[in-house]
Amino acid sequence: MRHTPVFELTDPAEVARLVRENPWATIVSSTSNGLIASHYPVLLDETAEGLVLLSHVGRPDERLHEWGSHEVMVVVQGPHGYISPGWYDANPAVPTWNFVTAHLYGVPELLGADENLRVLENLVDHFEDALPSPRRMRGTLENSAYADRISAGTVGFRLPVTRFTAKVKMSQNRPPETVERIVTELEGDGPYASRDLAAEVRRANPEVFGRADG
Known part of the structure; x- marks a missing residue:
């Protein structure tokens, strides 16, 4: 990930929030047969110290990834979207993409x-809890x-996070009046409106x- 100090995210608590609110993850391994990527929901182990992910994969993904023998990268991405230069001022400008990952x-x-069965139950409970029944x-x-x-066809895993790199690019390098216009557009009804992205822009520009609560 390109290093841009103004957009760098270093707070583990904010990374934990990103995982909680955006649990669909991409898991990437560099194996003896090349790069392998899989996509699964992940939860945080809220009882552990530091960042620890819990989930499962369907067989034979654990063998394809050669898990346990090397480090893997898990990519988690939050709200993102197109930012038009028309939302800036009259000065020359180019479009950009706001994101948090x-x-x-x-x-x-x-x-x-x-x-593994307990992790599967926790995953189901986590997502079912939002439903009326x-x-x-x-x-x-x-x-x-x-x-x-069904669980016999899955393999559970626990992944203690030993390091992370993260970026929150939410127009922090723009003047306040421009950031306000961006949020107004994102909260509107245009083709690139996104209230979730608007909330992240607000959070990143206290x-x-x-300052956002929580």
């Missing part, structure tokens, strides 16, 4: 069958038996909008 590095630890993985005896069979 993190590259997390570590060596995955493969989990046993029982622990959550459907649990072990909500019924029939569903529990089905989950046991000197313009005040």
Whole structure:
């Protein structure tokens, strides 16, 4: 990732927030057969010190990635979108793309069958909790038996993050009046409107909008 000090994100708490709010991740390994990439949801182990990811992969991804023998990179990306130069001032300008992303590095630890099942249950509960009638993985005896069979085709992992690089590029290098116009456009109804991205621009520019809660 290109190093740009003004956009550098170094706060582990903000990286943890990024993972919590954007759990769909890309996992990349450099293997003896070349680069391998897979895509899975991840959760934070909230009981651990530091950043620790929990999830699973479907067999045979754990072998394709050659997990346990080398470091992998997990890419997590938050809201992003096109920023038109028409939202700036009258000076010459080019468009850009605002985004927030993190590259997390570590060596995955493969989990046993029982622990894998617990991770799968936690994943299901995490996403089902938002629904009015959550459907649990072990909500019924029939569903529990089905989950046991399906889980045999997955491998759980725990990934302690040993280092990360992250960037939050949200127009911090623009004058306050320009940042305000950008947010106005993002909160509007135009083709590039995005309220999620607008919220991130607000969060990244506390000197313009005040400091975000949390």
